Amino acid sequence: MGEMLLEAVDIYKSYSGVSVLRNVQLHIRRGEVHALMGENGAGKSTLMKILTGVVKQDSGQVRYKGQPLRIQHPKEIQRLGIGIVYQEFNLLPDLTVAQNIFIGREPGARLRGFISERQLNEDAAKILQQLKLKINPRMKVSELSVAEQQMVEIAKTLSYNCELLILDEPTAALTESEIDTLFDVIHDLKAQGVAIIYISHRMNELKRIVDRVTVLRDGQYISEHLFQDTTVDKLIQEMVGRELTSKFPGKPDYSRGKKTLEVKNVSTKQLLRNISFEAYEGEILGIAGLMGAGRTELARAIFGADRMVTGEIWIQGKKVAIQTPAEGIRHGIGYITEDRKKDGLMLSINIKDNIMISNYDKYSTAGWVKENEAKRVTDHYITRLGIKAVNRNQEVGNLSGGNQQKVVLAKWLCRHTNILIFDEPTRGIDVGAKYEVYELMYELVLNGVTVIMISSELPEILGMSDRILVMAEGRITADLSAEDADQEKITHYAMNQ
Amino acid sequence: MLLENIMKRKSELPDSGAKPTGNRSVNFQKLGAFLGLILLGLFFSFASSSFLQVNNLLNIALQTSIVAIVAIGQTYVIIKGGIDLSVGSIAALSGVIAAQMMTSGSPIWIAVIVGIVGGIVCGLLNGAIISYGNIPPFIATLGMMGIARGAVLVITDGTPVSGLPRSYGVLGGGTVFGIPMPVILMVIISIIMAVILSRSRFGRSVYAIGSNEKAAFLSGINVNKTKLGVYALSGMLAGIAGIILTSRLISAAPTAGQNYELDAIAAAVIGGASLSGGVGTIVGTLIGAFIMGILRNGLNLLGVSYYWQQIAIGIVIVGAVYIDTLRQKAK
CATH class of the missing domain: 3.40.50.300 (P-loop containing nucleotide triphosphate hydrolases)
Known part of the structure; x- marks a missing residue:
């Protein structure tokens, strides 16, 4: 495993008196895929909001690349090299792939204030190629499949040299083969030293890509494991805080009628x-x-x-x-x-x-x-x-x-x-x-x-x-x-x- | 204003954490507008000795009543997630139809009914174009605004219709126990429309469509029929307002009802209705209408010119929505 990229300790956060994070810690190393697990309401979203500057913790410190992480405005995460792809995408459907990737950072034309459309598309094509994706940068985002839109989101984060990529339920809307493509991309990113925080409820997928896992329950830190040292059943048990004999209830006795x-x-x-x-x-x-x-x-x-x-x-x-x-x-x-x-x-x-x-x-x-x-x-x-x-x-x-x-x-x-x-x-x-x-x-x-x-x-x-x-x-x-x-x-x- | 309001709603999307907020926002909004109304009233009572006199208060109610009736229809439309720009023109058309019939010797009650039916027909047309023709409400009613106003000018040839029967004046000029007829009509209509909105299947469907049209459709709501009903209702209330206005002036002017649509939208929005749909109440809209009415009246008493009044009202509209936006953010 690589050196420590991000370290959060003793994070506390409450919303109007209701505590949502207590004593939470998270350690992310370069080049690892780190799963963040927990039931809905466990505090995953809030923790990610703190890492991306959407909200501020009440107490506790986040260190990023050895420095305290200070984000005044969510826009600054681009400069810091932090990227997040939400479950619900933030793409503008009527703009092209290239326009979406470089929105707000379009390469300038010779005339100030104007955009070089050619340069824009070339730069986008380069990034897409890097991800081995066959997406035309001139296509409108609304014409893409869900999986392709997600890839565009990832491409967008890579366009500003993202070092920490947060994926929130990335496979929720993907087919099996699209998931394979996504995982290939994740493997490549890992090899380049990008750290990935991976939030998902889908246990089967975690096995395929995750190196390390942190479990949260009810806003509290529960555990951190190397993924190979634990089992899915154990993780589920930690997440829910109770023995789950099975993921499915026992089939009651019924039979097919008319x-x-x-x-x-x-x-x-x-x-x-x-x-x-x-x-x-x-x-x-x-x-x-x-x-x-x-x-x-x-x-x-x-x-x-x-x-x-x-x-x-x-x-x-x-x-x-x-x-x-x-x-x-x-x-x-x-x-x-x-x-x-x-x-x-x-x-x-x-x-x-x-x-x-x-x-x-x-x-x-x-x-x-x-x-x-x-x-x-x-x-x-x-x-x-x-x-x-x-x-x-x-x-x-x-x-x-x-x-x-x-x-x-x-x-x-x-x-x-x-x-x-x-x-x-x-x-x-x-x-x-x-x-x-x-x-x-x-x-x-x-x-x-x-x-x-x-x-x-x-x-x-x-x-x-x-x-x-x-x-x-x-x-x-x-x-x-x-x-x-x-x-x-x-x-x-x-x-x- | 429109954008702010929409952004406000969008920013309300939840995250997974449980938030201890209930349904209070709606009450807050109404309360906020109501406080504004009281404060405004207090201010003018101190600033002008004539403000609190019964005659003046009745005058405010009278001035506000016609726009309030139009605004009630507008509230339905806005809660449904639409907008109706044609209400001012429809009010004029209904008034002119009724006036024209009376001058050609038709009985008053028939003229009144036909005038209101004219409003309903315009509203139904709006609704049909919007729901079956898939035209955005802004465009469809903008078209109707021009069409109805044009029809008024064609019918009247651009000159007011006068010489209406004296007894027709009762609707707009009469009083019951000293209370002007239009005020009484406003109260009756408000009560009926508020009950329909909050207690009928139709009312619930209006909220549902405004909040999420797709979900409402998939929940088994007849979306097109409900939309038709909403615009017909708006047309009907505009028609009623037009009849009352004509009766008050005992003449139907082709320019009547101009800017009613904007006053009506402003009243609804000040009263807490959201232009992105799903939110709003009749009581809120009435408060909104009266805030504008009191402001105009009070500034008149203080001798502030009509021009400056426009500026004040503009500030109030934007300010009301802005304060609400701040509060939503604080939440």
Whole structure:
């Protein structure tokens, strides 16, 4: 391992009296990939905000390259050689790749105040080449895939000779092959002596790249290990502070009932081609596939959010016409979206109204909301799902990720839909909250609900599904029973080999 | 102002740490505006002896009532995440339609209803263009602003419609127990609209769409229908305001209602509505409207010229949103 690059000791931080970091330490050496682990709310984000100058610690010192780290303004981290790539990118979609990489630092033309577009593109091309990426610097960022956008973010940090790169959940939106590319890039950076702080909930990936790991729990430093000296189970135990016998709850005793959903020859304008499948009550149907395989598109088409060009949906043996989500809901379908902030929640609105928004047909008469019942039902779900909030009137935007996801779940539980589609239900939420989501799925299945689960995490697909559909390029390429499926097989079909 | 407001909302995005803030921001905002109103009132009571007289207070209420009615519709539109620039023109059009019908011998009540229906139709057109035509609200209502104003000029040939029946004047000029009719109408409309906004499915849908249109759609809200309803409502209230205005003047001027859209937007924003949608209340908007009304009246009493009044109001609008932005940051 290289010399010490960054050293944080005794970091304390509280927000309006609530302590979020206590006695936290972090040691980062040059040329290492250092995983920072902890459940949501463990203090990872706050610690990163301190390292990047977004907030100041209350006490404690951060030493960077042997000097105390002083950042007056987040802009200064570029000069210091610190880069961060957030889970949600900070790119400007209508500018080109090159413009995004050099924004604010564009190479000047001979005429002062003007930019040399040619120089800009050449410089960008050099950096992209360095990363062995085949991205045209003249392309608009909005035309790139999610993985490519992330690479552009990384390229941006490298353009100012970044020595400490922070990656926050970098693989959350990537396919398996894109993750490989990312890891190749990380290996190259390591070889160049760049230190990488890697924040992720995905245990399987950590094994592939991480040298060292620091665990935080409830704002406190727990441990630092060489990754090879520890095990995933041990890390999880340290993160949650309890023995997790399994990442998945034990499968309760249920069996497949009658057919509830039949999808026949569904095609959409963009992606889906002749999709047919069936789903049954008392069954968890997993849908696996790579990003862009059309899983979300399929869910949206069934739910009525997107138009179908051809195809039929049959529910409980009857053909139905679903043109809008409102109609989908009326036919007993629920859809828990992949991106809860963008598509699932109304952040400026309180918990109660977020839960009620899909349920007013039950909790209103003649257009008037039955407010008392709405309050009672909301409180019921807050207790039942253990939503941590001040009260039902708290704005959903002020809740943590796991609790936001629970609000979405409460909305659909309250609906009592017969068919519930979960789209990446555990993305970006911590281990404990994941476990609760899984338990909830079992509870639903026991009550005869048809659960359809779209997931990019193979362990989740394999751990939870009774039957697995694999999609690739807008088609279903396999329909496997849980016993027949394994990671290799699913990957094989997902790549449509 | 617009940008600041939007930035403010964006900066509110949460991080993973639990924050001990609840729903208080909304109440704070209303409270802040209300405090401003009280302070303004106190200041003018000391600065001018005639300010606190009953007649003057009733006069403020009367002056404010018509814009307040327009602003209530605007509040719905702003909470939905839109904007309605056409309300001033629609008010003029409704007034002119009603006046024109009365001068051609139609009964007053029919003329009034047709005038208001004219406003609703304009609003529905706005809504249809915005929701089904996918035109941004700013552009669609800017178009309607020109169209409705043009229609007024075509109908009147640019000259005021006068010679309206005396009894029509009751709506705008009458009083009940000494309280001017427009004030009473404003109170009734405010109560109805506040209850609809806070207690009906429609009202909740308006907030939901303004907060996150995609999420509202995927939650089963009929987004297009709700938008149609919101703009129709705004058109209707603009129409009602136009009828009251015409009645007060007993004549319909083709230039009536100019700048109502801006006053209405200002009232809503001072009252805490966010131009990025999802936030706002009727009470807040009323407070906002009265802050502007008191400011104009008080400055008049102090002999400050109309020109300087414009500057004062401009400062208040920007200042109100700026203070709010500071508070959001402090949070």
